[in-house]
Amino acid sequence: DDDDNEDDNEDDDDNDEEKESDEKTPESKRKSQIKESWTALFNRKPFNLIFDFNDSQDDEDAVNLEDSEEDEINYRRLLKEEQEHEREHTEQLIKQTSEEEAVKTETTTETPKQPSSKPVVKKKSKEEAHLAQKQFEKLLLNLPSFVPDYSKVKNPECQKQGEVFQRQLRGQRIWALQMMDANAKIPSGLMRGNTNQLGDFDLCTKISQKIKISESNNMKMKGKYCLANIDVVAAADQLKLPVHLIQGRNFIRSTINDPNHFFPRYSTINWGLCLPSACTYHDADQILDSLLLLIVAATFLATMNDYLDSPIFSSILTGKSNNDEDVKKRDESKQVEVKNGFANQILKCFSVKRNLTYLLTASDDDIKCLHGLKALSIVLLIISLKLIPMGRVPYSNRNKLTEFFNSPFSVFIRTSFLYEDVFFLISGLLTTFSILKIISCDKKSLWFRKVLMRVLRLVLPLIVVLLFYAFVWEHLGTGPQWSAVVDKNADLCKSNMWKNFLFIQNFYNIEDMCATHTYHLAVDMQLMILSPFLIFFIYKHPSFGLGLYGILHALSAAARFSSTVDNRLSVVVFHGMKLSQLYRTFNITFSVALHRLTPYLSGISLGILIKEYGRVKLPFGVAISGWISTLCGFIWCFYTPSNLSHKDYQYDPTTAAQYSAMSPMIWSISIAWIIFACYSDASWKLNDILSSRPMIFLSRISYSLYLVVFLVFFYFSGSHKSSEEFYISSYIDRLELFIVFTAAICFTLCVDLPFKNITKLLFDCEHHEKEPTSANQESSEVDFESPFADDEDDFVFRRTKLKHEDNSKINTNGEHLNGSIENETEEEKPRKSSKFENNMNARRWKWEILDE
Known part of the structure; x- marks a missing residue:
């Protein structure tokens, strides 16, 4: 500004004109400041990214790699001279323009000739024609993009290919322009959270060009x-607010040191780079480290050839055609099968029809409402878990997403x-039914049979899903975040899936867990194994058992309270919560059996209550009071x-601990x-x-929904390749939900129910005497399974007692003891009832339903 004022004072001799120029000083200062700011911005070192161009364009492919350092020095020198020349030329034009305006104000009828005006115009047009190539280079220099500087790379192969890329870019070769264009660029809307720029994944991975280095070298x-x-870290206080907006208002605060395979790093910026194939992630780290004064970590996702071939699909098609031929041969051969043979029964378990x-x-269950509670809980759980993959989508208005999660709803x-506590409560309820039946029968050996049945019931479908996680999933797609999401989870399952098979994965940190959401199964299995001791004491020694029951309730609540205060945990996601804090909460509270004991104990007490009192007709006042409570x-x-959810919320460990201790108890009592x-x-x-019926249907596929939901969520997250606008309707992706429910139904029909039928068939002592029934026609014996994997047989419970009689088959109301017999036709009833009675006589025990 001072230099401009001095020039004006030397050129203008008239005092009136000096006054006029003084009056225009604020406007000229403002324009000058804007101009200098932009000039300083584009001339900063971080934007001078492309070096080492070859001035020769005669040969398209030949590149002299030995003179790269000398060319770079010369280019730097020429570039500096060009910038100085352009700056002088701009100042000269400004000065001449001011002189022309001053002359026009002096003369009203005649305009004096300006000898220098025509040469200036000619020179300008000549420079535009002559500087077309330089203007192109200047565009590359000033373009707000991470164009890599390969001189900072230590890998010789990467540096060599980078130099070739720079020379080909200098020659405006199409493949080099595509490689540069595939890089992420600084967009508009940064203050709206539009910072996750993935570039063009498909364009980058499809680049393939043969370059002629010399006559004998390609x-x-x-x-x-x-x-x-x-x-991004704000170095000055005045930059904290812009950085806060750039990071999407820090809905979840994260760093690159946090794991990324399950929960998204919400405030960490994702930036796509397209590099030559010889470069590694170490080279990318060096390139970015030379451009940014930030903490940078880079991870490769895929090369061009990684996902071109899909042998898994061809093998599936081949397997289908071979299977069709086998079916055709079997149909043609018409082999005679034994109607009630064990092999035939196994095959019937896989009947889709x-x-x-x-x-x-x-x-026809007694406690039908359990179906509805399971259905509502699994749907609400899926909607809640949708928050995890949404944090990975590169929304151009992430601040809108944060505002959506800041709403009270x-x-x-x-x-x-x-x-999740609803499923723990139902599991405790069903386990109590089974254990009380075993105690009444005085058949302690049945306990081990029940445990083994349940393990097989849960682990067989789980094995199929985890094998898919480990060996199939990673080959089904590709995308910018595929490596961080899908490949990382696949690697974890390859090394740690054995922990899931033993139901001990919750003993380890969630960061190293295969299929992270399956920690619920491990907690439920551990509580089921320990629950018989408590139920036995309550049933046989009520005073001691109830005292132990109260101590366990208090111990669980105290453990949650102390852990929350000591480790600054929060069972509810709040605005600004650190990702490391969320992982600590999962490791210390959510995946620990003692901390999840409260709803399970509530289920046990409810099971004992129903066993002791059955269907009680509640007075109207008691019913109203219960519903109000x-x-x-x-x-x-x-x-x-x-x-x-408020953006100005300040974390208070005491308040968080109180809610963590009390909410499971109040919630469980209400359910x-x-x-x-x-x-x-x-x-x-x-x-x-x-x-x-809709509730029953959702309940029966809930276990499959629970297993496959993240396979679909992470598939879409990993293959997402472009930015998009966030709307409230974006939270419910109809295509995604359709695939989730379709996959769950198919998994239930082809895997879950067949394995369930096989498990019951293997443990059916009478499978040689009778044909196995379908899943909804089996014995009314209660199987305490996972609340995700129950059927109506698990909900049947009637007050019974053991009687050593051989002639009682029907209760006082004429109701058959076996629920499957009631559903048979009149012709089949006598034969079925006789066989049922004989079996009971052989065992010397049977159940009698008491009518209250």
Whole structure:
């Protein structure tokens, strides 16, 4: 500004004109400041990214790699001279323009000739024609993009290919322009959170060009895509707010040191780079480290040839054709099978028609509302877990996503642990039914049979899913985040899936867990193994058992409270929560059996209550009081943490600990009342809604939904290749949900139900005497399975006692003891009843249903 003022004072001799120029000084200062700011921005070193161009364009492919250092020095010198020349030329034009305006103000009728005006115009047009190539280079220099500087790379192969790329870019070769264009660029909307720029993954990985280095030396150039994770740190106080907006208002604060295979690093920036195939992620780290004063970590996702071939699909097609031929041969041969043979029974377990009929058939359970509770809980749990993959989508308005999660209604998404507690409560209830039956029968050996049945029931479908995780999933697609999401989880399953098979994965950190969400199965299995001791004491020694029951309740609540205070945990996701804090919460609270004991104990107490009192007709006042208390409990569970969604929320460990200790207890009591009221016919129309066919259908596929949901979520996250706008409707992706439910139904029909039928068939002592029934026609014996994997047989419980009689088959109401016999035709009843009676006489025990 001072230099401009001095020039004006030397050129203008008239005092009036000096006054006029002084009056225009604020406007000229403002324009000058803007101009100098942009000039300084484009001339900074971080934007001078492309070096070492070859001035010769005679040969398209020949490149002299030995003179690269000298060319770089010369180019730097020429570039500096050019910038100085352009600056002088701009100042000269400004000066001449001001002189022309001054002359026009002096003369009203005649305009004096300006000898220098025509040469200036000619020179300008000549420079534009002559500087076309230089303007192209200047565009590359000033383009806000990470164009790599390969002189900083220590890898000789990467540096050599980088030099070839720079020379080919100098010659405007199409493949080099594509490689540069595939890099991420600084977009508009940074303050709206539009910082995750993935570049063009497909364009980069499809680049393949043969370069002629010399007469006898050719080089094959291929594109390799790299995704860099960048943490931005504000060095000055005035930059903290812009950085906060750039990071999407820090809904979840993360760093590149946090694991990325399950929970997304929300505030970490993802930036796509396209490099020559000879470069590694170490080279990408060196390139970015030379450009940014930031913490940088880079990870390669894929090269061009990694996902071109799909042998898995061809093998599936081949297997299908071979299977069709085998079926045809079997049909043609018409081999005679034994009608009731064991092999035939195994084959019937895989009957899609029978299994589909079972899924669509209404239930005859005593506690039908369990179906509805399971269905609602699994749907709400899936909606809550959708938050995890959404954090990976490169929305151009991530601040809008943060505002959506800051709304009070987002509390239903943030409290996903409550929906898991419903399954723990149902599991405790069903386990109690089975254990009480075993105690009444005085058949202690049945306990080990039950445990083994349950292990096989859960682990067989789990094996199929985990093998798919480890060896198939990673070959089904590709994308910018495929390596960080899919490949990382596949590698974890290859090395750690054995822990899931033994149900001990929750003993290890969630960062090293295969299929992270399956920690619930491990916790449930461990609680089931320990529950018989407590139930036995309550049933045989009520005083001691109830005292132990209270101590365990208090111990579980105290453990949650102390762990939350000591480790600064939070069971509810709040605004600004650190990702490391979220991982600590999962490792210390969510995946620990003692901390999840409260809903399981509530299920045990509810099972004992139903066993002792059965269907009780509740007085109207008691029913109303119970429903009002339940409604108040639900309101407390959701209203108390609603302030955690505010963007100005300040974490308080004491408040978080109180909610962590009390919410599972209040929530479990409220759910237990719903079950008891529905069982006692005090729920009015609610029981009909919870036991409707859609609810039963969702309940029967809940285990499959639980297993496959993240396979679909992470597939879409890893293959997402471009930015998009966030809308509220974006939270429910119809295509994604359609694939999730379709995959769950297919998995249930082809894997889950067949393995369930086989498990029951293997443990059926009478499978040589009778034909195995379908899943909805089996014995009414209660199997305490995972709440995700139950069928209506698990919900049947009637008050019974052991009687050593041989002639009682039907209760006082004429109801058959075996639920499957009731569903048979009149012609089949006598034969089935006789066989049933003989079997009971052989065992010398049977159940008698007591009518209260």
